[in-house]
Structure formats: structure tokens, C-alpha cells
Amino acid sequence: MDVGAWCGHCGESFRLAELVDDGFSGRCPRCGCDLAPGYGPVASGAVHEVLAAATALESAAARLHDVAPRLHIDARKLNADLADALGE
Numbered sequence: 001m002d003v004g005a006w007c008g009h010c011g012e013s014f015r016l017a018e019l020v021d022d023g024f025s026g027r028c029p030r031c032g033c034d035l036a037p038g039y040g041p042v043a044s045g046a047v048h049e050v051l052a053a054a055t056a057l058e059s060a061a062a063r064l065h066d067v068a069p070r071l072h073i074d075a076r077k078l079n080a081d082l083a084d085a086l087g088e
């Protein structure tokens with residue numbers, strides 16, 4: 001899953017994975033502003049965890065769809081709950 005993100009300094013969008021592809025600097029890949037002043041290592045870990053969680057969600061949902069095709073995850077509610085969890 002390609003998790004998108006955007007910078008609160010410049011407003012530009014990027015893939016969340018861009019932050020960790022070449023090692024996490026904590027800086028926006030567009031404007032270079034520090035996105036986690038003083039919390040680089042914690043932010044790096046959290047970015048990796050969000051990416052891993054997105055991948056885990058995608059693969060679990062695909063597996064569930066394969067074995068229980070009549071069981072439907074409520075995507076609309078999940079989207080709303082995810083937005084809440086993301087603080088958006």
C-alpha cells in the first residue's frame with residue numbers, strides 16, 4: 001500500500017516511504033523543513049511502524065477476502081476510523 005503524506009510547512013505531498021527510503025532525516029523531502037524537531041529517532045520508528053501496519057492491513061484483508069469472500073470489511077467505517085486515529 002502506498003501511504004501518502006503531506007508536509008504541514010509547505011503543503012506538498014509525498015509518499016510516506018520517501019521519508020525512510022534513504023534513511024530517515026526527519027526532513028520534508030520537498031522543502032527540507034524538520035518535521036519532528038528533537039524527536040527524529042521516535043518519528044523514524046513510528047514512520048516504519050505505520051508503513052508496516054499498512055502492509056499488514058493490506059495482506060490480512062487480501063487473505064481474508066480469499067478465505068471468506070462473503071465477509072465484508074466496512075471500508076467506509078474503517079476509513080473514518082483511520083482518519084480519527086491519524087488525527088485528521
Ligand SMILES: [Zn+2]
Nearest residue numbers: 007010028031
Ligand atoms: Zn515541506
